[in-house]
Every structure is written in structure tokens, then in C-alpha cells.
Amino acid sequence: ATLSAAGAVAPSQSLAELLIQFADALPREQVLGELIALGEIAMFHGQPRDGKTWASLEVAIAVALASAAFSLPRLSASQPRVVLIVSNEDSEHAYVHRLQMLLAGRGVFDAPTNIHLIVGQGCSLDDAVWQRRLIAETLRLGAGLVILDPLRSLTRCVDQGPSELQPLAVFLRRFVRETGAALLLVHHDGKPQAGITDNRRRAQRASGGAIFSIVDSP
Numbered sequence: 001a002t003l004s005a006a007g008a009v010a011p012s013q014s015l016a017e018l019l020i021q022f023a024d025a026l027p028r029e030q031v032l033g034e035l036i037a038l039g040e041i042a043m044f045h046g047q048p049r050d051g052k053t054w055a056s057l058e059v060a061i062a063v064a065l066a067s068a069a070f071s072l073p074r075l076s077a078s079q080p081r082v083v084l085i086v087s088n089e090d091s092e093h094a095y096v097h098r099l100q101m102l103l104a105g106r107g108v109f110d111a112p113t114n115i116h117l118i119v120g121q122g123c124s125l126d127d128a129v130w131q132r133r134l135i136a137e138t139l140r141l142g143a144g145l146v147i148l149d150p151l152r153s154l155t156r157c158v159d160q161g162p163s164e165l166q167p168l169a170v171f172l173r174r175f176v177r178e179t180g181a182a183l184l185l186v187h188h189d190g191k192p193q194a195g196i197t198d199n200r201r202r203a204q205r206a207s208g209g210a211i212f213s214i215v216d217s218p
Contacts, residue, residue: 028040029078030078031063031077031078031081031144031145031182032059032062032063032069032075032076032077032078032145033069033072033074033075033076034074035075035217036059036063036145036182036184036217037182037216038144038180038181038182039176039177039180039181039182040176040182040183040216040217041172041173041176041182041183041184041185041214041215041216041217042182042183042184042185042215042216042217042218043184043185043186043187043211043212043215043217043218044056044184044185044186044187045187045188045211045212045218046188047188047189048188048189050188052149052150052186052187052188053090053098053149053150053186054098054102056085056147056149056184056186057085057095057098057099057102058070058102059145059147059184060083060085060099060115060145060147061099061102061103061106061112061115062075062076062077063077063080063081063083063144063145064080064081064082064083064112064114064115065077065080065106065108065112066078066079066080066081067106080114081114081143081144081145082114082115082116082141082142082143082144082145083114083115083116083143083144083145083146083147084116084117084118084137084138084141084143084145084146084147085115085116085117085118085119085146085147085149086117086118086119086123086134086146086147086148086149086154087117087118087119087120087148087149087150087153087154088119088120088121088122088123088153088154089149089150089153090119090120091119091120092117092119092120095117095119099111099115116141116143118134118137123154124154124155125148125154125155125168125171125172126155126156126157126167126168131171131174131175134146134175135174135175135178135179138175138179138181139178139179143179143181144181144182145181145182145183145184146175146179146181146182146183146184147184147186148183148184148185148186149186150186150187150188151185151186151187151211152187152188155168158187158211161210162210162213165210165211165214168214169210169214172185172214173214185211185215187211
């Protein structure tokens with residue numbers, strides 16, 4: 001048994017019970033090719049200024065319009081879905097401008113009504129109030145894809161060890177479980193110190209590898 005968030009003991013389930021429970025479950029429902037699926041956590045990771053936001057917005061548009069991301073048929077959206085973008089890093093104007101440019105590149109000049117933004121509003125994934133608000137807004141919109149860009153603008157724990165990261169990991173799993181949405185994390189390492197070369201493997205540079213360990217599709 002495990003302790004729930006409220007402190008009550010949650011009863012365990014046997015493997016046999018779980019097999020019965022999921023026997024009639026629907027197969028993995030894709031949101032964008034094999035890359036992103038409902039109820040799963042995916043991540044774009046790279047260095048600062050690698051173009052991760054642009055890539056995530058291309059994904060957002062593809063999912064909203066039920067089209068192919070990057071003109072790649074294998075990264076086609078299965079159907080149009082509501083997309084929610086959450087960030088504290090860039091301004092609303094910057095996001096709108098980027099989205100307009102990407103849409104214009106597709107010959108689309110009327111903004112889709114199924115892309116929503118929570119930008120620059122101080123969202124904190126470490127705050128229980130914001131956690132509840134984000135889940136509630138995702139459910140209200142019926143969002144199929146939620147993009148957190150970049151993750152380090154929304155939580156203080158990404159540069160700490162696995163134990164400090166655990167509360168965030170627990171919330172992210174709770175989020176996809178309660179909303180059924182797909183979650184796309186956009187994450188970059190801290191900027192390297194001047195004159196110091198970081199020779200660790202990429203997964204280890206990203207919060208000691210702990211971020212990679214909590215996502216389904218890094």
C-alpha cells in the first residue's frame with residue numbers, strides 16, 4: 001500500500017486485478033505519430049537557443065490542425081485536438097508572433113481556436129494551487145496536448161537531485177492520469193560556466209538524468 005496525497009492509505013491491487021481492469025482498455029491513442037500519445041509524457045531536450053520552442057510550436061500547430069509536423073508523414077496528428085501552452089519565459093507577444101509565422105508558412109492566416117496559452121502568469125508546478133488550476137483548466141478546455149515550455153521556467157527543482165525532483169514527477173503523473181492529456185516537456189540544461197567544459201553525457205547534464213527517467217518519450 002502507498003500513502004495518497006491526502007495521507008490516507010491507498011489499497012494495493014494484485015496483478016490479476018490490474019490485468020482484468022485493463023483487458024478492455026483502448027490501445028495507445030496517438031496524438032502525433034509514435035512520438036506523443038494521450039496519457040504519456042514526452043520531452044524535447046537540448047541546449048539553450050537550440051530552437052526547442054519553435055519545434056514545440058510546430059508540434060502544437062500540427063496537433064491543432066490534424067496535420068503533419070515538420071512535413072513528415074510519420075509525425076502526423078491523428079485528429080485535431082485542443083492544445084494548451086504554458087510558459088513563464090517569453091512574452092505572449094513572442095508566442096503569438098511565432099505561431100503566426102508558422103501558420104503563415106502553412107498558408108493558414110486565421111488563427112485556430114483550439115490553441116490556448118497561459119504565458120507569463122507566474123504558473124508554478126511546485127505550488128499546489130497552481131497544480132489544481134492547471135488540471136482544472138486542462139479539463140475545462142478538453143486539451144489533448146499540454147506543452148510546458150521551458151520546464152525550468154515553471155519549477156525550481158530541475159537542477160537538483162532525484163529526491164528533490166520526486167514531487168514534480170509525482171505531480172506530472174497525477175496530471176496525465178487525471179486529465180488523460182499528453183504532456184510535452186521542453187527542457188534545456190543550465191548555461192555552462194565560463195571556461196568550464198561539461199563532459200557528462202546529455203542525459204546526465206539534464207538534472208543528473210532524473211528528468212529523463214520520469215518521461216515516457218525523451
